[in-house]
Amino acid sequence: xxxxxxxxxxxxxxxxxxxxxxxxxxxxxxxxxxxxxxxxxxxxxxxxxxxxxxxxxxxxxxxxxxxxxxxxxxxxxxxxxxxxxxxxxxxxxxxxxxxxxxxxxxxxxxxxxxxxxxxxxxxxxxxxxxxxxxxxxxxxxxxxxxxxxxxxxxxxxxxxxxxxxxxxxxxxxxxxxxxxxxxxxxxxxxxxxxxxxxxxxxxxxxxxxxxxxxxxxxxxxxxxxxxxxxxxxxxxxxxxxxxxxxxxxxxxxxxxxxxxxxxxxxxxxxxxxxxxxxxxxxxxxxxxxxxxxxxxxxxxxxxxxxxxxxxxxxxxxxxxxxxxxxxxxxxxxxxxxxxxxxxxxxxxxxxxxxxxxxxxxxxxxxxxxxxxxxxxxxxxxxxxxxxxxxxxxxxxxxxxxxxxxxxxxxxxxxxxxxxxxxxxxxxxxxxxxxxxxxxxxxxxxxxxxxxxxxxxxxxxxxxxxxxxxxxxxxxxxxx
Amino acid sequence: xxxxxxxxxxxxxxxxxxxxxxxxxxxxxxxxxxxxxxxxxxxxxxxxxxxxxxxxxxxxxxxxxxxxxxxxxxxxxx
Numbered sequence: 001x002x003x004x005x006x007x008x009x010x011x012x013x014x015x016x017x018x019x020x021x022x023x024x025x026x027x028x029x030x031x032x033x034x035x036x037x038x039x040x041x042x043x044x045x046x047x048x049x050x051x052x053x054x055x056x057x058x059x060x061x062x063x064x065x066x067x068x069x070x071x072x073x074x075x076x077x078x079x080x081x082x083x084x085x086x087x088x089x090x091x092x093x094x095x096x097x098x099x100x101x102x103x104x105x106x107x108x109x110x111x112x113x114x115x116x117x118x119x120x121x122x123x124x125x126x127x128x129x130x131x132x133x134x135x136x137x138x139x140x141x142x143x144x145x146x147x148x149x150x151x152x153x154x155x156x157x158x159x160x161x162x163x164x165x166x167x168x169x170x171x172x173x174x175x176x177x178x179x180x181x182x183x184x185x186x187x188x189x190x191x192x193x194x195x196x197x198x199x200x201x202x203x204x205x206x207x208x209x210x211x212x213x214x215x216x217x218x219x220x221x222x223x224x225x226x227x228x229x230x231x232x233x234x235x236x237x238x239x240x241x242x243x244x245x246x247x248x249x250x251x252x253x254x255x256x257x258x259x260x261x262x263x264x265x266x267x268x269x270x271x272x273x274x275x276x277x278x279x280x281x282x283x284x285x286x287x288x289x290x291x292x293x294x295x296x297x298x299x300x301x302x303x304x305x306x307x308x309x310x311x312x313x314x315x316x317x318x319x320x321x322x323x324x325x326x327x328x329x330x331x332x333x334x335x336x337x338x339x340x341x342x343x344x345x346x347x348x349x350x351x352x353x354x355x356x357x358x359x360x361x362x363x364x365x366x367x368x369x370x371x372x373x374x375x376x377x378x379x380x381x382x383x384x385x386x387x388x389x390x391x392x393x394x395x396x397x398x399x400x401x402x403x404x405x406x407x408x409x410x411x412x413x414x415x416x417x418x419x420x421x422x423x424x425x426x427x428x429x430x431x432x433x434x435x436x437x438x439x440x441x442x443x444x445x446x447x448x449x450x451x452x453x454x455x456x457x458x459x460x461x462x463x464x465x466x467x468x469x470x471x472x473x474x475x476x477x478x479x
Numbered sequence: 480x481x482x483x484x485x486x487x488x489x490x491x492x493x494x495x496x497x498x499x500x501x502x503x504x505x506x507x508x509x510x511x512x513x514x515x516x517x518x519x520x521x522x523x524x525x526x527x528x529x530x531x532x533x534x535x536x537x538x539x540x541x542x543x544x545x546x547x548x549x550x551x552x553x554x555x556x557x
Contacts, residue, residue: 122535270515286535301523307516309516346516
């Protein structure tokens with residue numbers, strides 16, 4: 001089901017009306033379940049193509065129900081490994097392509113279902129959550145239509161409090177806030193992201209495929225612009241989708257966690273990952289990074305080992321996070337790049353206070369030029385690493401890297417760093433001024449402003465879709 | 480030794496800063512050295528000093544010093 005379609009809008013409207021028509025918690029839970037089942041069914045070709053997802057969910061539930069009150073570590077480790085193994089098999093990771101199932105099936109949403117099942121298994125074993133979920137609650141948690149495709153990855157505790165809370169009549173303010181959020185999402189997804197995608201498609205086609213006779217500098221320039229356009233496309237597409245689902249959650253009075261917090265204002269790569277796809281980063285921090293750190297630090301308690309242990313934990317976490325994004329060998333390269341970025345960032349943070357002294361480093365961190373260059377480098381590195389997401393074949397990626405060469409990549413990195421730093425220096429204060437000036441007016445004329453915005457966005461979406469001659473798709477559901 | 484006093488001593492040791500004065504609202508943003516690495520070390524030192532165990536979820540979900548104080552109390556840390 002395309003998010004920019006009458007089908008999706010009608011589906012949302014019917015779901016919200018049915019949900020709000022009742023004041024029974026159980027009836028609302030059934031509305032969510034039926035809506036989610038319908039939503040997921042639109043991604044399935046037939047009943048057979050849904051069977052792997054059903055089996056995956058069933059396996060997860062059997063493992064959860066089979067847990068004793070104090071399960072052994074072996075059981076928990078085996079359960080987690082079994083879920084990860086099934087996931088790798090169903091997603092057909094590149095090293096498993098020879099042993100796949102003999103029919104076509106859907107894997108959409110599987111990555112996020114895996115996150116939720118693992119968190120339930122681990123949290124239950126640590127007694128961080130009370131009691132096992134009922135089958136209905138388990139399905140609503142793992143397959144809720146607002147979070148099924150690409151998160152946000154809500155914790156069970158947060159989900160449960162929303163799922164079981166007593167219904168209250170929805171207020172006009174809640175409706176307006178939710179509609180405003182949905183309008184923002186559609187604006188980002190269907191207009192801004194679509195424009196970036198248009199730029200990306202038009203520039204990337206000029207140096208890809210058969211265009212091998214181009215001068216080196218032109219190739220580097222076209223690559224740099226394409227890569228920047230793809231980053232803009234991915235960000236506005238993904239954060240727009242998040243705005244839409246969080247807004248729909250608002251109409252259902254079901255609070256979902258935020259997933260983005262101005263990621264390109266990050267002054268380092270590690271800070272960037274606290275602002276981009278935040279719920280996924282938090283998941284990896286909780287269920288991979290922290291356990292690695294705790295286990296290793298308990299064995300090597302001397303503080304002099306902290307930095308090495310930290311680098312090891314960062315490397316593993318970012319490598320796995322990168323590989324998780326896709327099933328081809330390209331994503332191993334993406335994972336290595338992510339791990340390299342995280343480790344280089346941490347090493348810099350360790351080395352600089354030693355080189356300059358703590359006061360010297362603190363003083364450097366406050367300098368505007370240093371801040372802008374750090375922001376620019378973070379954007380540039382992430383942008384170049386994202387090349388893995390738009391060159392799905394490893395040969396294609398290495399071919400492109402070969403044509404650019406190390407010098408081309410460095411020129412691209414430098415150009416993106418400086419351009420981003422310059423643009424951010426100009427735009428960040430302007431954006432803040434506009435926001436302050438408009439926020440007063442927005443509060444005063446909130447209702448009229450929200451309705452006008454929604455109407456404007458609908459018109460703009462129709463207009464832009466007609467010009468571009470296609471309805472924008474949600475890109476992250478492929479990962 | 481009071482819980483807060485003991486906790487303050489651990490913070491000062493881990494972050495190597497004898498001037499730290501703990502407040503329940505204090506977060507990682509208030510102490511420059513409080514990053515994800517030192518946070519795990521901090522939690523291990525707290526675990527040792529108060530005789531309690533923390534799960535990875537608990538280690539990752541704390542928002543401020545007040546949350547940590549409440550968590551230690553809920554586990555009967557002494």
